[in-house]
Amino acid sequence: EAGVVQSPRYKIIEKKQPVAFWCNPISGHNTLYWYLQNLGQGPELLIRYENEEAVDDSQLPKDRFSAERLKGVDSTLKIQPAELGDSAVYLCASSLAGALYNEQFFGPGTRLTVL
């Protein structure tokens, strides 16, 4: 079974440029998460989807970050414009909705460097 797929794995951009990350969750997983991980720290939740609905986006900086999951399967996270402080790893995870123990499966992440 394929795991969570993310692309690209690495991205280098200049500040003020836009950037997008793509995630394909494990087949059948209704819940999808985007996390941000700064160097030396644990992942921090940005947004959580149940199917196509964003049910928790309280930590998403909405002035420059946006996300979508139009058909309730794969998802895109966008930053526009990127700032130097956005340099981090962006992780996508998925899980079965309604599962009590809610094991989250993570992708390898996209490492973003903003110059």
Next chain:
Amino acid sequence: DAKTTQPPSMDCAEGRAANLPCNHSTISGNEYVYWYRQIHSQGPQYIIHGLKNNETNEMASLIITEDRKSSTLILPHATLRDTAVYYCIVRGLYNFNKFYFGSGTKLNVKP
């Protein structure tokens, strides 16, 4: 959700047991203890979880104290591949989709 406290780093000799402690003194009765680990350049990986009883699976054992204020993850025979950051997470039953990872413990398994 209750927060957790973990030592920033630990060393373990290859083949020996690695015991990783976690303090969660503000845990409430319906909150579970989860452990994940993150190997360099990979996403976090689920290890084990428990409520109040000790748990064991093919990867590790989880020992939760009777008052539930702390727990220990045990890797019985650590290998070099177990070198990773280990996160102890406390998650509420009714807020079960939100994890607070914290900074974790960097376990260095040495030959």
